[in-house]
Amino acid sequence: MxxxxxxxxxxxxxxxxxxxxxxxxxxxxxxxxxxxxxxxxxxxxxxxxxxxxxxxxxxxxxxxxxxxxxxxxxxxxxxxxxxxxxxxxxxxxxxxxxxxxxxxxxxxxxxxxxxxxxxxxxxxxxxxxxxxxxxxxxxxxxxxxxxxxxxxxxxxxxxxxxxxxxxxxxxxxxxxxxxxxxxxxxxxxxxxxxxxxxxxxxxxxxxxxxxxxxxxxDNTSGVAVAATRRMLWSQLTQDDLWETHKLETQTIAALKQGPDAKEGVASFLEKRDAVFTGRLDTDLPDAVPDWPVRPAAD
Missing domain, CATH: 3.90.226.10 (2-enoyl-CoA Hydratase; Chain A, domain 1)
Structure with missing residues (x-):
């Protein structure tokens, strides 16, 4: 390309x-x-x-x-x-x-x-x-x-x-x-x-x-990596542990419904390399926060 x-x-x-x-x-x-x-x-x-x-x-x-x-x-x-x-x-x-x-x-x-x-x-x-x-x-x-x-x-x-x-x-x-x-x-x-x-x-x-x-x-889900990256950075300013716990719970639950979590488990059980097919534009959970959030107006 x-x-x-x-x-x-x-x-x-x-x-x-x-x-x-x-x-x-x-x-x-x-x-x-x-x-x-x-x-x-x-x-x-x-x-x-x-x-x-x-x-x-x-x-x-x-x-x-x-x-x-x-x-x-x-x-x-x-x-x-x-x-x-x-x-x-x-x-x-x-x-x-x-x-x-x-x-x-x-x-x-x-x-x-x-x-x-x-x-x-x-x-x-x-x-x-x-x-x-x-x-x-x-x-x-x-x-x-x-x-x-x-x-x-x-x-x-x-x-x-x-x-x-x-x-x-x-x-x-x-x-x-x-x-x-x-x-x-x-x-x-x-x-x-x-x-x-x-x-x-x-x-x-x-x-x-x-x-x-x-x-x-070669080894990770692009959707999971994107979610992880956003979560790590966005939670640097989060002072409520329960809010982070809620975010992780919601994100994991949503990812489990997508193709990459299913493939990750199947590849582990079948002892083969994973082939992740998830897409950022369709499979990134809504719970994952946009970060950084640009102000609507200054």
């Missing part, structure tokens, strides 16, 4: 795993309004495509993403005022009467994306280059990768909804140290702080990400 072609990212689909490669190596894959729009369009396409079970995001060349392109070579530069983020797409609309933060447009689309996303961080991931990965489900880093939540050193505050995601991913104390100092740190510190789950040699970053993607794509 052919995949869309873009200017600043490239897509490769093989065996139900879609690889999204940030592709501005001459600028260390720095983030631009064009890249923002293309990332959203790629995720829209991947969500609607049943042949995509898992997405891997990585960078071309020696960097993952060196942050916002403040120089603007070959593209309109990123503007912290929001001017550089305007275009005619609905994903660039306003919030609180201001153009939406471009990094937040991408991270909120990733957050609502129902399929697993793995970050294969092959090099520098600075500013939006690391905050865009926070709603991704798994982060694998090269030993050569560097990280930095550098916003305070640029005179601005955290973006891309990272003031929500980062403390939930690594805890408030670690998030505070990294965000308040704005310093750049190495992959081993990222691993100790649980920002990434594995650090591997540079040549092993993509193979490791692909192996995890294969494990998901």
């Amino acid at each position: 052919s995949v869309p072609e873009f200017e600043q990212i490239t897509l490769t689909l093989a065996d139900r795993v879609l690889e999204v490669r940030l592709n501005r190596p001459d600028r260390m894959n720095a983030f631009t309004p064009v890249m923002r729009t293309e990332m959203v369009e790629a995720l829209d396409w991947a969500e609607a495509n049943d042949d995509v079970r898992v997405v891997i995001v990585t960078g071309e060349g020696r960097a993952f993403c060196a942050g916002a392109d403040l120089g603007g070579a070959g593209d309109k530069p990123f503007s912290y005022s929001g001017d550089g983020m305007r275009n005619d797409r609905s994903d660039a609309d306003e919030i609180a009467g201001l153009p939406r933060d471009g990094g937040g447009v991408v991270t909120l689309r990733l957050a609502s994306f129902p399929k697993p996303v793995i970050a294969a961080i092959n090099g520098a991931a600075i500013g939006v280059g690391i905050t865009m990965t926070l709603p991704m489900d798994i982060r694998i880093a090269s030993t050569k990768a560097k990280f930095g939540f550098v916003f305070a050193r640029r005179g601005i505050a955290p973006e891309a909804v990272s003031s929500w995601f980062l403390p939930r991913v690594v805890g408030i104390s670690q998030a505070s140290e990294w965000a308040l100092t704005g310093r750049v740190f190495e992959a081993d510190e990222a691993l100790r702080g649980r920002l990434v789950s594995r650090v591997v040699e540079p040549e092993d970053v993509l193979p490791t990400a692909r192996a995890i993607a294969r494990e998901i794509a």
Whole structure:
């Protein structure tokens, strides 16, 4: 199946795993309004495509993403005022009467994306280059990768909804140290702080990400994975255990009526590989909450 072609990212689909490669190596894959729009369009396409079970995001060349392109070579530069983020797409609309933060447009689309996303961080991931990965489900880093939540050193505050995601991913104390100092740190510190789950040699970053993607794509129900992903994230702010208990009860009951639960049990009893046929558009239980829920009006 052919995949869309873009200017600043490239897509490769093989065996139900879609690889999204940030592709501005001459600028260390720095983030631009064009890249923002293309990332959203790629995720829209991947969500609607049943042949995509898992997405891997990585960078071309020696960097993952060196942050916002403040120089603007070959593209309109990123503007912290929001001017550089305007275009005619609905994903660039306003919030609180201001153009939406471009990094937040991408991270909120990733957050609502129902399929697993793995970050294969092959090099520098600075500013939006690391905050865009926070709603991704798994982060694998090269030993050569560097990280930095550098916003305070640029005179601005955290973006891309990272003031929500980062403390939930690594805890408030670690998030505070990294965000308040704005310093750049190495992959081993990222691993100790649980920002990434594995650090591997540079040549092993993509193979490791692909192996995890294969494990998901080959062995799990896409409907069950989508339900699980939404439940895990949405319940981070749930303070009533009974509400979570109700959600799980309703979701399990609904999934048992669908094809994948029946196939999962049958394949186990028959000692064979499962062949899951459930579809997100028809079999995802209504009880599974939409997340994040966009406000009706600001």
